Amino acid sequence: xxxxxxLIDLIVTTLGTTATRDGVVVGPGDDAAVxxxxxxxxxxxxxxxxxxxxxxxxxxxxxxxxxxxxxxxxSDLAAMGAQPAYATVAxxxxxxxxxxxxxxxxxxxxxxxxFGMAIVGGNLARGPExxxxxxFGHVPRSTAIIRSGARPGHTLYVTGALGGAGLALxxxxxxxxxxxxxxxSSTDPASPLARYWKPQPRIAVGVDLRxxxxxxxxxxxxxxxxxxxxxxxSALDCDVDLARLPLCPGAEPAVAAxxxxxxxxxxxxxxxxxxxxxxxxxxxxxxxxxxCTVRESTGAGVRWFRDGTAVxxxxxxxxx
Amino acid sequence: xxxxxxLIDLIVTTLGTTATRDGVVVGPGDDAAVxxxxxxxxxxxxxxxxxxxxxxxxxxxxxxxxxxxxxxxxSDLAAMGAQPAYATVAxxxxxxxxxxxxxxxxxxxxxxxxFGMAIVGGNLARGPExxxxxxFGHVPRSTAIIRSGARPGHTLYVTGALGGAGLALxxxxxxxxxxxxxxxSSTDPASPLARYWKPQPRIAVGVDLRxxxxxxxxxxxxxxxxxxxxxxxSALDCDVDLARLPLCPGAEPAVAAxxxxxxxxxxxxxxxxxxxxxxxxxxxxxxxxxxCTVRESTGAGVRWFRDGTAVxxxxxxxxx
Numbered sequence: 001x002x003x004x005x006x007l008i009d010l011i012v013t014t015l016g017t018t019a020t021r022d023g024v025v026v027g028p029g030d031d032a033a034v035x036x037x038x039x040x041x042x043x044x045x046x047x048x049x050x051x052x053x054x055x056x057x058x059x060x061x062x063x064x065x066x067x068x069x070x071x072x073x074x075s076d077l078a079a080m081g082a083q084p085a086y087a088t089v090a091x092x093x094x095x096x097x098x099x100x101x102x103x104x105x106x107x108x109x110x111x112x113x114x115f116g117m118a119i120v121g122g123n124l125a126r127g128p129e130x131x132x133x134x135x136f137g138h139v140p141r142s143t144a145i146i147r148s149g150a151r152p153g154h155t156l157y158v159t160g161a162l163g164g165a166g167l168a169l170x171x172x173x174x175x176x177x178x179x180x181x182x183x184x185s186s187t188d189p190a191s192p193l194a195r196y197w198k199p200q201p202r203i204a205v206g207v208d209l210r211x212x213x214x215x216x217x218x219x220x221x222x223x224x225x226x227x228x229x230x231x232x233x234s235a236l237d238c239d240v241d242l243a244r245l246p247l248c249p250g251a252e253p254a255v256a257a258x259x260x261x262x263x264x265x266x267x268x269x270x271x272x273x274x275x276x277x278x279x280x281x282x283x284x285x286x287x288x289x290x291x292c293t294v295r296e297s298t299g300a301g302v303r304w305f306r307d308g309t310a311v312x313x314x315x316x317x318x319x320x
Numbered sequence: 321x322x323x324x325x326x327l328i329d330l331i332v333t334t335l336g337t338t339a340t341r342d343g344v345v346v347g348p349g350d351d352a353a354v355x356x357x358x359x360x361x362x363x364x365x366x367x368x369x370x371x372x373x374x375x376x377x378x379x380x381x382x383x384x385x386x387x388x389x390x391x392x393x394x395s396d397l398a399a400m401g402a403q404p405a406y407a408t409v410a411x412x413x414x415x416x417x418x419x420x421x422x423x424x425x426x427x428x429x430x431x432x433x434x435f436g437m438a439i440v441g442g443n444l445a446r447g448p449e450x451x452x453x454x455x456f457g458h459v460p461r462s463t464a465i466i467r468s469g470a471r472p473g474h475t476l477y478v479t480g481a482l483g484g485a486g487l488a489l490x491x492x493x494x495x496x497x498x499x500x501x502x503x504x505s506s507t508d509p510a511s512p513l514a515r516y517w518k519p520q521p522r523i524a525v526g527v528d529l530r531x532x533x534x535x536x537x538x539x540x541x542x543x544x545x546x547x548x549x550x551x552x553x554s555a556l557d558c559d560v561d562l563a564r565l566p567l568c569p570g571a572e573p574a575v576a577a578x579x580x581x582x583x584x585x586x587x588x589x590x591x592x593x594x595x596x597x598x599x600x601x602x603x604x605x606x607x608x609x610x611x612c613t614v615r616e617s618t619g620a621g622v623r624w625f626r627d628g629t630a631v632x633x634x635x636x637x638x639x640x
Contacts, residue, residue: 025362026466029553031399031538032366032457034464042345043363045440046352047408047454051447079351088367090410090452120365127371128448132410134367137352144354146346218351233349 004124007101014105015119018112023085024120033120035086041138046076052129057175062100064179064197065131066107071199072220073133074115075263078206079218081145082137086120087112090134092127107179115203143210147233150215150268152296156238157277157288159202159264162223163251164195166259190248199263205288208280209267216267222258224313227266227302234268236294242306242313246289257304258314268294324444327421334425335439338432343405344440353440355406361458366396372449377495382420384499384517385451386427391519392540393453394435395583398526399538401465402457406440407432410454412447427499435523463530467553470535470588472616476558477597477608479522479584482543483571484515486579510568519583525608528600529587536587542578544633547586547622554588556614559623562631566609577624578634588614 012028020027026034037043050069052058070087077084089108093100112119117135150156168174171192182194209216215234219226223245231238242253256262269277271293281288304313332339332348339347346354357363370389372378390407397404409428413420432439437455470476488494491512502514529536535554539546543565551558562573576582589597591613601608624633 025462026400026464030466031396031536032364032402032455034400034459034466035363035365036461037357037363039359043355043357043456044352045355045406045408045454045456047410047441047443047452049410049412049443049445049447049452051412051445054446076351080346080354082352086365088365088454090367090369090454092369092371092450121367123367123369123452125369125371126374127369127450130412130447130450132367132369132443132452134365134408134410134454135352136363136365139354141356142345144346146350146354216351 007096007098008124010098011101011105014102015109018109018119021118024118028121035120037138040141042141042144044077044080044082044137044139044144045134046073047132047134048073048076049130049132060175061178062103063107064177066104067111067179068197068199069131069133070108070111070115071201072263073135075199075201075218075220077135077137078201078203079216079265080139081143081206081210082139083207084115084117084135084137084203086118086136088120088134089122090132091122092125092130094126094128096124110179115201139210145209145213145216147215147217147230150230150234150236150294152236152294154214154268154270154294155274155290156266156268156292156294157290158223158246158266159205159286159288161246161248161287162262162264163256163259164190164192164248165261166255167248167250168192168196195248196261201263202265202286204284205265205280205286208284212273212276212280213267213269216265219262219264219266220260222260223266224258224302225315230266231294231302235297237297237300238292238294239303239305240292242304244291246287254311254313327416327418328444330418331421331425334422335429338429339439341438344438348441355440357458360461362461362464364397364400364402364457364459364464365454366393367452367454368393369450369452380495381498382423383427384497386424387431387499388517388519389451389453390428390431390435391521392583393455395519395521395538395540397455397457398521398523399536399585400459401463401526401530402459403527404435404437404455404457404523406438406456408440408454409442410452411442412445412450414446414448416444430499435521459530465529465533465536467535467537467550470550470554470556470614472556472614474534474588474590474614475594475610476586476588476612476614477610478543478566478586479525479606479608481566481568481607482582482584483576483579484510484512484568485581486575487568487570488512488516515568516581521583522585522606524604525585525600525606528604532593532596532600533587533589536585539582539584539586540580542580543586544578544622545635550586551614551622555617557617557620558612558614559625560612562624562626564611566607574631574633
């Protein structure tokens with residue numbers, strides 16, 4: 001190893017064909033990447049940082065960090081109904097060892113393969129361990145799903161099941177868990193450790209929700225916090241009964257409602273599109289659960305109930 | 321201040337109109353930004369991290385960091401001949417104070433204004449102070465300038481003057497320098513401190529070089545290192561006489577040849593396009609200096625000479 005350029009070569013080599021795909025005009029290795037988008041589409045972009053010891057345990061397996069870092073950013077594209085296409089990755093590390101970099105790139109490549117994305121560039125610098133991933137997707141013009149489109153009377157839905165990743169935080173093997181240990185052959189893909197390290201952004205659901213959902217949001221900071229954002233953006237209130245939440249096995253409802261790290265979507269749709277939503281669940285194989293109806297805001301915001309009694313639910317993950 | 325969301329609001333408010341411009345369909349505040357590109361254009365993207373105490377002095381003025389962080393990333397777009405349009409910003413900070421965030425956003429907005437860009441999204445997290453900026457530009461299809469297009473006999477040029485930012489590293493006021501102290505009314509815009517904190521990416525030159533330059537590279541890691549990258553990518557060698565380098569006042573040639581932080585471009589063009597290059601210098605007001613002719617590689621790479629004698633020049637900035 002001879003400095004950053006050899007390391008970059010190693011990473012690009014490890015990425016292999018995931019550094020190229022249709023539409024990559026210039027990939028890694030120049031000043032910037034050059035990318036094609038389909039005609040009459042808009043670009044959708046989001047950026048996410050993971051800081052060691054804050055967003056994942058310090059010393060965790062590099063391949064798991066690689067997978068997770070792309071998945072969490074891509075979930076924001078899914079929430080917009082975008083088709084993910086490209087990503088750039090900025091790594092800072094106190095001393096980026098070749099072994100660590102190679103394993104990180106392997107996990108990243110596995111995620112890129114799973115999501116149909118190309119890693120088109122990045123940056124490498126000495127510094128405290130942090131990973132910043134910027135993802136690029138596209139939508140046909142004017143079809144992106146935003147937070148503010150929900151209307152009174154629309155049904156609020158949640159994809160998948162909640163609370164799984166939250167359970168993983170209490171698992172003492174969390175930081176020793178490599179991707180190999182999470183292969184479906186040996187581990188239930190819905191297990192807490194798999195939910196934490198290999199989140200499955202709801203890409204296909206998001207794409208199918210174009211023209212169906214009136215608003216959508218990624219609930220990675222916890223349903224309680226992110227539902228608040230959606231309701232504020234749309235000027236709506238809602239009451240949620242904890243018993244309606246779809247839960248991972250072993251998850252406690254009030255904890256699952258506030259735990260972050262579930263890369264599921266919450267979205268609204270007009271009641272007359274109920275069958276269209278059901279069809280999307282059938283086509284994608286992802287559970288979609290209606291949890292309440294939103295109504296015009298009187299300032300109450302999101303309220304939580306258990307057996308008809310109002311309960312407090314914590315406000316979700318704080319990045320500060 | 322009530323956590324990250326208030327801080328994000330403060331930053332977006334401070335950005336003001338630099339968070340919106342033509343083509344921003346959805347700006348900050350949703351899961352992702354939605355952006356339009358001109359038809360028949362390709363997307364050009366680059367990402368750059370600045371780590372406190374490595375890429376700038378810890379404790380430096382936040383507005384200066386803001387300006388510099390956008391400028392250094394945008395220089396990579398200029399090197400591709402791209403028109404800069406949008407950026408996202410991921411900040412990590414041990415305790416992001418409102419005052420710091422507001423000053424950072426002010427500097428960022430000033431740079432965005434200067435470069436015609438919109439800040440369309442970002443991420444905020446607790447962590448060691450690091451700024452990662454991802455920039456998005458566009459070029460008409462198939463016009464991006466890459467590193468590998470130079471041919472034997474082409475002339476190698478450098479924009480602007482070298483060594484200014486390197487001189488600033490020895491200035492003990494570097495970390496106390498705010499943008500206000502660098503206003504052209506009080507300070508020469510070519511002064512070392514201004515060159516360091518307010519680099520001017522060569523956007524107009526880059527755009528005009530489409531169809532003229534055969535290859536181009538941003539020389540922010542130092543001319544010696546980056547010329548090596550260009551020559552390797554194009555399979556060429558060159559001999560450079562230090563006396564040919566355009567220098568900032570006070571800069572020593574061998575130091576200027578290796579010092580990083582000059583956000584100038586090196587590019588090649590066929591000798592018959594000499595007048596076109598001269599016209600670009602006239603139109604943009606940026607000095608463009610021919611420094612040598614590149615030739616087919618025999619493995620010698622880039623060699624440096626002073627008064628006809630070969631000299632060693634250091635290899636430039638290492639991020640590791």
